Amino acid sequence: MDLQMDKRWNRRAVPVGEAQRRLLSCVEPLPAETVPLWEGGGRYLAMQAEATADWPPFARAGMDGYAVRAEDVRAASPDSPVRLRVIGSVAAGESAAAALAPGTAVRIMTGAAVPDGADAVVMLEQTAPAGASGEPAVLIKQPADPGRNIAPRGEEFRRGDAIAGPGERLAPGHIAQLGAFGYAELRVHRRPKAAVLATGAELLPVGAALEPGRVRDSNSAMLAALIAGCGAEPVLLGRAPDDPAAVDRAVAAALREADVVVTTGGVSVGDRDVMAALLHRPPAGGAFAKARILFERTAMRPGSPTSAALVDGKPVIMLSGNPGACFVGFELLARPLLLRMAGSRKPLPRVVQAVLAAPVNKPSPHDRYVRARLYAEGGVLYGEPLAFAKSSMMASLPGTDALLRIPSGSAGAPKGALVDALLPAECPGR
Amino acid sequence: MDLQMDKRWNRRAVPVGEAQRRLLSCVEPLPAETVPLWEGGGRYLAMQAEATADWPPFARAGMDGYAVRAEDVRAASPDSPVRLRVIGSVAAGESAAAALAPGTAVRIMTGAAVPDGADAVVMLEQTAPAGASGEPAVLIKQPADPGRNIAPRGEEFRRGDAIAGPGERLAPGHIAQLGAFGYAELRVHRRPKAAVLATGAELLPVGAALEPGRVRDSNSAMLAALIAGCGAEPVLLGRAPDDPAAVDRAVAAALREADVVVTTGGVSVGDRDVMAALLHRPPAGGAFAKARILFERTAMRPGSPTSAALVDGKPVIMLSGNPGACFVGFELLARPLLLRMAGSRKPLPRVVQAVLAAPVNKPSPHDRYVRARLYAEGGVLYGEPLAFAKSSMMASLPGTDALLRIPSGSAGAPKGALVDALLPAECPGR
Numbered sequence: 001m002d003l004q005m006d007k008r009w010n011r012r013a014v015p016v017g018e019a020q021r022r023l024l025s026c027v028e029p030l031p032a033e034t035v036p037l038w039e040g041g042g043r044y045l046a047m048q049a050e051a052t053a054d055w056p057p058f059a060r061a062g063m064d065g066y067a068v069r070a071e072d073v074r075a076a077s078p079d080s081p082v083r084l085r086v087i088g089s090v091a092a093g094e095s096a097a098a099a100l101a102p103g104t105a106v107r108i109m110t111g112a113a114v115p116d117g118a119d120a121v122v123m124l125e126q127t128a129p130a131g132a133s134g135e136p137a138v139l140i141k142q143p144a145d146p147g148r149n150i151a152p153r154g155e156e157f158r159r160g161d162a163i164a165g166p167g168e169r170l171a172p173g174h175i176a177q178l179g180a181f182g183y184a185e186l187r188v189h190r191r192p193k194a195a196v197l198a199t200g201a202e203l204l205p206v207g208a209a210l211e212p213g214r215v216r217d218s219n220s221a222m223l224a225a226l227i228a229g230c231g232a233e234p235v236l237l238g239r240a241p242d243d244p245a246a247v248d249r250a251v252a253a254a255l256r257e258a259d260v261v262v263t264t265g266g267v268s269v270g271d272r273d274v275m276a277a278l279l280h281r282p283p284a285g286g287a288f289a290k291a292r293i294l295f296e297r298t299a300m301r302p303g304s305p306t307s308a309a310l311v312d313g314k315p316v317i318m319l320s321g322n323p324g325a326c327f328v329g330f331e332l333l334a335r336p337l338l339l340r341m342a343g344s345r346k347p348l349p350r351v352v353q354a355v356l357a358a359p360v361n362k363p364s365p366h367d368r369y370v371r372a373r374l375y376a377e378g379g380v381l382y383g384e385p386l387a388f389a390k391s392s393m394m395a396s397l398p399g400t401d402a403l404l405r406i407p408s409g410s411a412g413a414p415k416g417a418l419v420d421a422l423l424p425a426e427c428p429g430r
Numbered sequence: 431m432d433l434q435m436d437k438r439w440n441r442r443a444v445p446v447g448e449a450q451r452r453l454l455s456c457v458e459p460l461p462a463e464t465v466p467l468w469e470g471g472g473r474y475l476a477m478q479a480e481a482t483a484d485w486p487p488f489a490r491a492g493m494d495g496y497a498v499r500a501e502d503v504r505a506a507s508p509d510s511p512v513r514l515r516v517i518g519s520v521a522a523g524e525s526a527a528a529a530l531a532p533g534t535a536v537r538i539m540t541g542a543a544v545p546d547g548a549d550a551v552v553m554l555e556q557t558a559p560a561g562a563s564g565e566p567a568v569l570i571k572q573p574a575d576p577g578r579n580i581a582p583r584g585e586e587f588r589r590g591d592a593i594a595g596p597g598e599r600l601a602p603g604h605i606a607q608l609g610a611f612g613y614a615e616l617r618v619h620r621r622p623k624a625a626v627l628a629t630g631a632e633l634l635p636v637g638a639a640l641e642p643g644r645v646r647d648s649n650s651a652m653l654a655a656l657i658a659g660c661g662a663e664p665v666l667l668g669r670a671p672d673d674p675a676a677v678d679r680a681v682a683a684a685l686r687e688a689d690v691v692v693t694t695g696g697v698s699v700g701d702r703d704v705m706a707a708l709l710h711r712p713p714a715g716g717a718f719a720k721a722r723i724l725f726e727r728t729a730m731r732p733g734s735p736t737s738a739a740l741v742d743g744k745p746v747i748m749l750s751g752n753p754g755a756c757f758v759g760f761e762l763l764a765r766p767l768l769l770r771m772a773g774s775r776k777p778l779p780r781v782v783q784a785v786l787a788a789p790v791n792k793p794s795p796h797d798r799y800v801r802a803r804l805y806a807e808g809g810v811l812y813g814e815p816l817a818f819a820k821s822s823m824m825a826s827l828p829g830t831d832a833l834l835r836i837p838s839g840s841a842g843a844p845k846g847a848l849v850d851a852l853l854p855a856e857c858p859g860r
Contacts, residue, residue, distance in 0.1 A: 037636055037651045038650065038651040038654035038655070038664065038666055039654070039658075040651075040655065041654070041655025041656075041658050041659060042655070042658070042659065053640055056645075056822075057640055057645065058642070058643065060822070062820070062821075062822055064698065090643075091631065091632075091702055092630055092631060092632035092643070092702075093630065093631035093632030093633070093643055093644050094631075094632075094643050095642045095643045096642070096643060109702060110698055110751075110752075111630070111632055111645075111751065112632075112643065113642065113643040151820070151822055151823075156818055156823055156824065156825040157825065164828070170655070171655075171827070171828045171830075172652045172653075172655035172656045172659065172757070172827065173652070173757065173824060173826075173827025173828035173829070173830060174827075174828045175648075175651045175652045175654070175655040176648045176649065176651070176652035176753050176757075176824045176827055177648070177824055177825075177827070177828070178648075178651075179636045179646055179647065179648030179649075179650075179651045179652065180645065180646055180648040180753075180824065181646075182636060182637065182638070182639075182640075182646060183636070184635075184636045184637035200522055200523065200541070201521065201522060201523035201524075202521075202522035202523030202524075202541055202542075203523070205614075206467055206609045206612060206613070206614045207612065207614035208612070209612075210483055210487055210612075212488070212525045212526070212543065213488065213520075213522075213523055213524050213525045213526060213542065213543040214523050215486075215487065215541075215610065216609055216610055216611075216612060217609065218605075218606045218607070218608075218609030218610040219606065219609075220468065220609075221467045221468040221470075221605045221606070221608075221609045222602045222603070222605045222606035222609065223602075224468035224469070224471070224605075225468070225470070225471025225472070225600070225601075225602035225605045226471075226602045228469075228471050228472070229471060229472065229602065234468065236468055268494065268540055272521055272522075272539060321540075321541065322540075323606050323610075327602070327603065327606075352805070352806040353806055353807065353808055353809050354806065354809060355809040375782070376782040376783055376784065376811045376851075377783065378783055378848065379783050379784060379785040379810055379811055379848050380809055380810060380811065381806045381809055381810065381811045388586055390492070390581070391492075392486075392490070392492055392581055393581075393586055394586065394603060394606045394607055394610065395586040395587065395607075396603075397601070397602065397603025397604075397606055397607070398594070398601045398603035398604045398607070399603070400601075400603060418808065418809050421806075
């Protein structure tokens with residue numbers, strides 16, 4: 001029994017923003033690799049891409065119908081249609097037809113190049129065959145303003161316009177634009193490989209039967225799902241014994257392959273908290289003996305013991321073993337780090353303001369990050385704090401859309417208060 | 431030149447909701463497969479999962495400190511601490527210590543089982559060593575209400591409580607719960623395989639140099655990214671010639687491997703629209719000759735020619751070749767279909783109400799689905815229509831968060847109006 005008081009309770013709590021800055025300042029986006037365009041969705045661009053042509057590249061028909069000179073059909077009406085001689089036809093993919101002289105028209109299909117001389121397309125439904133005379137002709141039954149049903153060359157993009165740049169997450173719409181401009185392959189940042197290590201003598205493998213006083217390691221699989229949800233690759237290391245030297249070796253071995261190690265458990269002030277011991281009494285000659293501590297306590301509830309260090313030059317994030325605190329620590333600190341390594345230029349949580357749908361009455365010495373459901377009703381965005389909000393609890397995790405930030409203080413926040421709601425920076429699903 | 435009017439313009443426009451019902455009613459979730467728990471994030475469960483034990487499974491210490499009998503420490507204060515004899519110690523993972531008799535305490539670590547007889551845990555910081563007497567003892571400097579710092583057995587879940595059921599998308603929080611209850615493997619629905627076929631004689635491969643009147647096939651790669659974003663597997667078939675028999679063969683071949691075919695282009699009323707021709711004049715003996723048309727026009731802008739059929743018993747969704755209309759058709763029709771096949775029980779777009787940040791002045795005979803950015807300001811959710819909104823346009827696609835539904839009519843909708851904003855049903859990123 002160790003009743004000795006040590007420095008562990010004096011670990012200085014670093015504000016969340018400062019902890020994020022320290023983490024992000026010690027990593028760079030991972031090196032670039034080449035992928036085919038169609039695999040680029042959700043990846044982060046490692047190049048500057050620009051319009052390689054005007055877009056559309058030619059004046060393009062937006063409708064099936066007839067290319068005409070607007071002034072020829074100014075007086076057209078259903079009762080008094082204008083008769084135009086049809087001098088040709090152009091389908092999508094064909095070179096433009098011959099130029100239009102006054103009194104002529106060209107049959108044109110959607111997407112085809114509008115011939116010189118034409119300045120409007122009359123839709124097929126507003127025309128009629130001109131009868132069985134020898135020469136092809138059409139009756140135009142409606143007038144058309146100049147420009148009607150034509151997308152002029154360069155309407156959307158001018159050659160040289162920026163399409164997407166370094167650190168931009170590629171949405172399906174970017175993929176469409178890059179395809180239109182001929183980018184068959186893309187340079188994107190490599191996906192981070194994140195190793196996950198659980199500590200705690202109480203942990204059983206997920207497949208084991210429960211034993212008195214023990215629980216299963218559910219955090220490793222949860223972290224794997226969170227990591228995969230960031231577009232990164234999880235590598236599960238399993239459960240480490242509560243032995244600093246063994247954990248030191250396991251982390252060092254993982255860092256030879258992985259870009260980052262995420263641990264869960266053992267980071268609090270208990271006598272047997274192995275991660276805390278590694279930071280403060282590292283085994284001689286091990287990887288942690290030369291570690292740089294980035295922070296060893298974070299000014300937040302839950303998850304205040306969350307710590308981080310640079311070990312062998314790579315980040316090790318130490319999350320709580322309590323499921324709720326582990327989740328919150330991941331969202332606020334591990335996700336931004338992984339997104340930055342994946343190449344993102346906007347890795348921090350997105351903050352929106354929401355109306356608190358129920359009071360949060362607990363006072364807190366640190367900002368509190370409350371798991372919440374977000375919903376909009378009548379144009380108002382609400383954040384509803386979920387039950388089972390304690391650090392140790394997991395019942396509220398599946399329904400969590402956002403974390404509501406309740407400022408530190410003695411009061412909490414009343415129903416109706418406007419609070420910050422934190423959402424993941426970028427959701428790889430879109 | 432074919433000036434003959436045919437039935438193509440009389441294709442009946444089916445409301446979007448009805449088109450969705452017809453599509454969803456002809457598919458089932460795909461068969462189940464087994465995956466390890468840690469790979470289950472974002473998948474759709476094909477089983478009922480329940481709590482296999484009370485949770486927590488034993489009364490659990492939430493803090494490091496001393497397990498005590500609350501009535502023993504009722505009068506404790508810093509000036510007049512209560513001295514308790516320490517009869518043992520229990521760490522996380524150990525069986526509970528011996529039961530507490532009056533006047534005794536047990537040193538306890540976070541996560542450890544609280545011994546019988548104890549009904550509160552006093553945090554270590556509120557205690558002090560009791561000095562150097564022979565027998566171990568502790569001074570308790572604060573009272574503790576019964577239950578303090580203890581998570582009672584069954585507080586979060588009772589054995590038999592439902593955790594997640596068929597069709598539920600597994601968030602990281604579900605994975606945590608399933609791990610805690612011993613589900614090392616999960617039955618989830620197989621991911622859909624979606625083949626993508628582009629039609630249109632104007633299409634060049636993405637890697638080709640532009641030619642007069644031609645454009646690159648950018649929709650195939652965009653659809654691949656959209657499909658991957660649904661958690662499905664895209665298979666690119668490339669570009670088909672404008673030849674109904676060749677397209678018929680390509681679709682039939684793809685359906686032998688894929689669960690669904692998504693086409694883009696050739697679905698309008700033009701003379702050479704190959705998908706429309708396949709539906710109405712299918713080559714004898716081909717797969718489309720026995721197709722069941724689900725709908726051949728959808729009451730929406732953009733994307734009204736969007737069609738669908740059952741071919742060889744599997745769905746074929748025919749999207750517009752215009753990038754904007756292709757995107758909208760995917761979101762409203764293809765995404766729900768893919769999510770249903772992936773197992774989702776909530777595959778339709780999520781609808782929230784947002785305040786229109788700028789007017790939409792265009793009248794429309796059908797509901798209009800306007801690409802928009804969503805943002806919250808002061809607790810109000812705004813939808814901002816994006817520029818470059820035409821069917822043919824792709825400039826607005828990367829910034830699209832949601833589709834605003836502007837009801838059909840002569841007026842559009844004014845700034846400040848409350849409109850429906852449609853978001854993807856479930857975002858695999860969380």
